[in-house]
Amino acid sequence: MFRQTSRLLARTTGAATSRRSRAFSTDVPATPAQDSNFIESWKKVIPNIDPPKTPSSFMTPRPATPASIPSKITVNFVLPYASELSAKEVDMVIVPATTGQMGVLPGHVPTIAELKPGVLSVHEGNDVTKYFLSSGFALIHANSVADIVAVEAVPLDHIDPALVQKGLAEFTQKLGSATTDLEKAEAQIGVDVHSAMNSAITG
């Protein structure tokens, strides 16, 4: 029993020191497709049966942080009902963060940004694809993978300008006549979203 203790202790301290020797906590190593510790321990105890597959072996491994800055970022743009872009390599994306339009190039510092209603533009060579996002988050990882999640995203030509103007007028009027905090907040949201849509289609 005590022989096991030293092995277990050595394993935990070994793992801790190897973690401390890495440069940044945001640098991501490639995830292994199988857990080697588990497989070794399994083989020692039950050598005749194949080790079962663990969840990590079903997932595509996470790409490692490359040593030099890659030339393209990989964008995963997902919505609750569809995956708009899945592992697409592009030159740059501009996301509408709450702190302003943020351009993301390969090698961007890892960031988590909350998005406000606005335009997401994906630049690939000379092509620019624009979507209007309702709100969401952008997660940029150290290995130049950007995950953008939004609840609703539409290409700009799916938006009807007449309805936007009508909505803007209606919510501006509601903002003026709102009494409770909640009504004011809802009217303010309406004004923000409609004016963002307005500047997206006219800008």
Place this chain on the structure above:
Amino acid sequence: MASNGAIPFWRAAGMTYITYSNICANLVRNCLKEPYKTEALSREKVHFSISKWTDGKPEKPAIRSDSPEE
């Protein structure tokens, strides 16, 4: 932890992020051009039945077939 200081106005009014996000999404869907608008609204329709329980027994269930509310 980065603390941005200013609390967003919707949270100050007692609204959660998910409510805010759903309101924004609904507003965007309502401003779409015709074929896309009906697709989006029909995609978001929910249909569920809800029943309150009292004293360990369910009461009569109510079926709701609303388009999602804020």
